[in-house]
Amino acid sequence: MKALRFTALGYLAALILVPVGVIFYRTFERGVDAAWHSVTTPEAQHAFWLTLLMVVIAVPLNTLFGVTTALLLERRRFRGKSVLNSLIDLPFAVSPVVVGLALILLYGRTGWFGDWFADHGIRIIFSVPGMVLATIFVCLPFVVREVQPVLREIGTEQEEAARTLGASPAQTFWRITLPAIRLGVGYGVVLSTARALGEFGAVAVVSGHISGVTETATLRVQDRFESFDPVGAYSASVVLALMGAAVLLTMNILERRRRKVA
Amino acid sequence: MASLPARPAIAARVPLAGGVVVLYLSVIVLLPLAAVTAKAFDGGLGEFWEQVTQPQAVAALKLTIGVSLIVTAINVVMGTLIAWVLVRDEFRGKGFVNMLIDLPFALPTIVAGLTLLALYGSRSPVGLNVAYTRVGLAMALLFVTLPFVVRAVQPTLQEVDRDMEEAAASLGAGPWTTFRRIVLPNLRPAIVAGSSLAFARALGEFGSVVLISGNLPYKTEVGSVYIFGQIENDNVTGAAAVSVVLLLAAVLLLAAAGRIGRR
Amino acid sequence: MAIEATGITKHFGDFRALDDVSVNVPDGSLTALLGPSGSGKSTLLRVIAGLEEPDSGVVRFGGREVTHVSAQDRGVGFVFQHYAAFKHMTVRDNIAFGLKIRKQAKDKVKARVDELLDLVHLTGWADRYPAQLSGGQRQRMALARALAVEPEVLLLDEPFGALDTRVREELRDWLRRLHDEMHVTTIFVTHDQQEAMEVAEQIVVVNDGRVEQAGPPAEVYERPATRFVMEFVGPVTRVGDRVVRPHDLDIRHEAEPGALQAMVQRVVYLGFEVRAELLPSDGPALSVQLTRAEADELELAEGDIVWVRAGRAPASA
Numbered sequence: 126m127k128a129l130r131f132t133a134l135g136y137l138a139a140l141i142l143v144p145v146g147v148i149f150y151r152t153f154e155r156g157v158d159a160a161w162h163s164v165t166t167p168e169a170q171h172a173f174w175l176t177l178l179m180v181v182i183a184v185p186l187n188t189l190f191g192v193t194t195a196l197l198l199e200r201r202r203f204r205g206k207s208v209l210n211s212l213i214d215l216p217f218a219v220s221p222v223v224v225g226l227a228l229i230l231l232y233g234r235t236g237w238f239g240d241w242f243a244d245h246g247i248r249i250i251f252s253v254p255g256m257v258l259a260t261i262f263v264c265l266p267f268v269v270r271e272v273q274p275v276l277r278e279i280g281t282e283q284e285e286a287a288r289t290l291g292a293s294p295a296q297t298f299w300r301i302t303l304p305a306i307r308l309g310v311g312y313g314v315v316l317s318t319a320r321a322l323g324e325f326g327a328v329a330v331v332s333g334h335i336s337g338v339t340e341t342a343t344l345r346v347q348d349r350f351e352s353f354d355p356v357g358a359y360s361a362s363v364v365l366a367l368m369g370a371a372v373l374l375t376m377n378i379l380e381r382r383r384r385k386v387a
Numbered sequence: 388m389a390s391l392p393a394r395p396a397i398a399a400r401v402p403l404a405g406g407v408v409v410l411y412l413s414v415i416v417l418l419p420l421a422a423v424t425a426k427a428f429d430g431g432l433g434e435f436w437e438q439v440t441q442p443q444a445v446a447a448l449k450l451t452i453g454v455s456l457i458v459t460a461i462n463v464v465m466g467t468l469i470a471w472v473l474v475r476d477e478f479r480g481k482g483f484v485n486m487l488i489d490l491p492f493a494l495p496t497i498v499a500g501l502t503l504l505a506l507y508g509s510r511s512p513v514g515l516n517v518a519y520t521r522v523g524l525a526m527a528l529l530f531v532t533l534p535f536v537v538r539a540v541q542p543t544l545q546e547v548d549r550d551m552e553e554a555a556a557s558l559g560a561g562p563w564t565t566f567r568r569i570v571l572p573n574l575r576p577a578i579v580a581g582s583s584l585a586f587a588r589a590l591g592e593f594g595s596v597v598l599i600s601g602n603l604p605y606k607t608e609v610g611s612v613y614i615f616g617q618i619e620n621d622n623v624t625g626a627a628a629v630s631v632v633l634l635l636a637a638v639l640l641l642a643a644a645g646r647i648g649r650r
Numbered sequence: 651m652a653i654e655a656t657g658i659t660k661h662f663g664d665f666r667a668l669d670d671v672s673v674n675v676p677d678g679s680l681t682a683l684l685g686p687s688g689s690g691k692s693t694l695l696r697v698i699a700g701l702e703e704p705d706s707g708v709v710r711f712g713g714r715e716v717t718h719v720s721a722q723d724r725g726v727g728f729v730f731q732h733y734a735a736f737k738h739m740t741v742r743d744n745i746a747f748g749l750k751i752r753k754q755a756k757d758k759v760k761a762r763v764d765e766l767l768d769l770v771h772l773t774g775w776a777d778r779y780p781a782q783l784s785g786g787q788r789q790r791m792a793l794a795r796a797l798a799v800e801p802e803v804l805l806l807d808e809p810f811g812a813l814d815t816r817v818r819e820e821l822r823d824w825l826r827r828l829h830d831e832m833h834v835t836t837i838f839v840t841h842d843q844q845e846a847m848e849v850a851e852q853i854v855v856v857n858d859g860r861v862e863q864a865g866p867p868a869e870v871y872e873r874p875a876t877r878f879v880m881e882f883v884g885p886v887t888r889v890g891d892r893v894v895r896p897h898d899l900d901i902r903h904e905a906e907p908g909a910l911q912a913m914v915q916r917v918v919y920l921g922f923e924v925r926a927e928l929l930p931s932d933g934p935a936l937s938v939q940l941t942r943a944e945a946d947e948l949e950l951a952e953g954d955i956v957w958v959r960a961g962r963a964p965a966s967a
Binding site for chain 2: 126127130133135136137140141142143144145147148149157190193194196198200201203209211212213215216217218219220222223224225227228229230231236237258261262264265285316319320323324325326329330334342343344346347348350353358359362364365369370372373376
């Protein structure tokens with residue numbers, strides 16, 4: 126067992142722990158001031174703000190979709206249910222770059238709806254709406270897939286009991302179902318948030334990389350790196366890594382709560 | 388009593404909620420994918436085939452599938468091993484290590500690529516430079532796919548009945564034999580599930596490979612990077628065509644592993 | 651409130667759970683739906699509750715048709731086999747749920763809940779969570795919860811099935827006494843014939859989606875309408891091609907017309923009762939149930955040759 130343990134730990138250290146450590150080191154290599162400065166420039170601040178905007182729009186929308194869809198799949202019978210169920214997993218099979226491509230094909234200048242949106246003065250591509258659509262696409266499955274098993278496990282009895290006690294469908298949902306699934310919802314939200322924070326490929330295609338306008342934090346990392354500004358790249362990475370660590374901790378806490386209840 | 392849904396127990400009425408859900412799904416997912424597929428065959432089957440058989444495209448696809456397979460294979464071994472250690476071993480800091488497994492999920496892919504580059508790139512503090520090589524490419528993919536097999540195997544391993552292993556031991560089986568003949572067969576569904584997700588992820592990975600691989604055509608350029616390049620060069624049809632191939636591969640794989648629609 | 655279910659048919663896909671079932675439950679009575687697993691008894695209960703809609707048939711409460719009225723509006727109290735406790739609420743909140751839904755005044759709610767907690771002997775547990783209660787306590791809580799809104803009908807789906815034997819007996823007793831006090835029309839589902847016999851005033855025997863017989867326990871036991879009812883509701887012994895209750899067989903040391911000759915293979919003492927296992931000269935082994943008194947009088951010993959025949963009650967062929 127010792128040998129297995131050291132192999133596992135060695136692998137994890139080499140692949141994950143040490144590289145992340147190096148980032149922190151490189152960030153402050155030229156001093157804390159330099160690092161601080163590079164994450165507080167107007168462009169940097171805008172980048173982080175934009176990333177958070179993506180999260181704040183995409184995650185709640187997705188959560189609404191996720192809970193509704195999970196309820197539909199686990200509490201109703203209807204034709205085409207298995208088709209719907211299969212479609213949910215599609216975003217896992219699509220490369221982010223392809224997502225970006227697809228959005229350009231739909232909403233770009235020469236796209237299917239390009240003219241309509243142009244006529245109404247709405248820019249999707251090279252603008253925030255396109256990036257939001259890309260983020261929503263990649264986050265789609267997370268809440269559904271976390272809530273579904275919980276709904277299945279708790280069964281319908283509590284809800285039936287509530288009904289016999291006079292509760293309307295809405296009351297049943299708010300007072301009985303929702304509290305029972307909240308850990309699943311929470312976990313799904315955390316996973317979606319992490320995915321939204323980290324989205325790169327799709328927004329890389331769709332944004333046009335316009336620094337200060339359509340550059341998210343992840344795009345900024347690449348931009349700074351390719352502009353030979355390593356401190357800029359690493360410091361932005363550290364901020365994202367810290368956000369990631371916060372996500373990680375939340376995941377851990379929720380996971381432990383889940384295991385306690387189970 | 389079977390858990391058959393009786394009357395509407397929840398707020399949503401099927402027609403309305405169902406309609407909204409389907410609309411959302413269509414607009415967000417189906418429509419975009421339809422657009423890509425349509426574009427790929429815009430110039431007819433011939434044009435599609437020509438784009439897909441471009442030497443550079445073929446090289447990219449071959450590399451992508453090849454590296455993804457190797458990375459998945461490594462993940463199966465290391466992922467199972469790590470899961471085993473997390474479930475069966477006890478040591479200080481195990482909780483921390485367990486948390487670490489989820490880091491690739493929590494970290495943006497571009498940051499993941501950068502961290503690997505920092506340690507194993509041209510300014511490597513350990514003198515190991517894999518930038519612009521296939522090894523670097525593989526490492527990036529190993530990073531982002533790490534959690535899939537581990538997290539799939541862990542719960543299953545936890546539930547495996549120890550009695551079986553003890554029975555095997557009492558019958559004279561050594562630890563490796565017991566693992567191979569008793570534990571592993573029980574883990575197979577979880578490994579298949581986890582590795583198929585890992586493979587699908589590796590096929591389409593972009594952010595983490597973009598920096599470390601150097602994107603050298605025919606050498607370290609993967610499918611997603613090729614597609615990106617074609618978009619930049621305004622060869623949208625070519626990009627769409629190769630996209631369809633990657634998409635098909637991933638969808639078929641997930642379907643075969645019974646993953647799609649299983650939950 | 652009397653309950654009438656007429657011509658209820660219910661399918662689940664291809665499976666026919668109920669086939670033209672009709673049941674009459676008099677106002678204030680305590681009825682058992684008795685049958686084996688998969689017989690449709692739970693389905694029938696759920697149709698009455700409004701948790702399932704029948705494919706055809708009519709359900710009436712006190713003469714009023716409620717077939718298509720949702721469970722929410724039927725005013726039934728329902729108790730589930732696995733309690734269906736609201737896990738995230740305290741015992742008090744569980745019981746108060748129906749009252750809170752009806753927006754009753756806080757002090758009224760508290761008073762009623764306290765009353766019910768007292769009724770089910772859970773007063774000290776009001777602020778605990780269901781997970782902290784034993785199975786029996788959870789079921790008492792579930793009962794209190796169902797009774798809180800003063801339903802006109804109380805339905806229980808195998809309410810004691812998940813509990814230990816002793817707890818089961820206690821609660822059975824308790825349900826009977828509760829019913830005697832409150833006279834709410836009560837229907838409970840069970841597969842345990844002893845439970846049905848002990849608790850119910852009327853037993854409806856259900857099998858394979860159909861009602862085999864409905865009547866008071868004595869009638870169902872003594873005058874079973876079908877072979878199934880006879881075999882399900884009490885012990886049976888086969889004599890030749892007839893099916894008889896083991897305690898309805900008489901043993902004699904002398905030959906009699908119509909009696910079967912048999913050898914005593916074993917005499918088993920079971921406390922108050924004695925079981926004599928006999929091997930007839932013609933036919934498979936059978937057992938006869940005797941009281942201690944009867945056994946002592948006969949002075950049976952292994953190897954004795956005796957004559958056995960059906961006693962007073964008619965057997966079912």
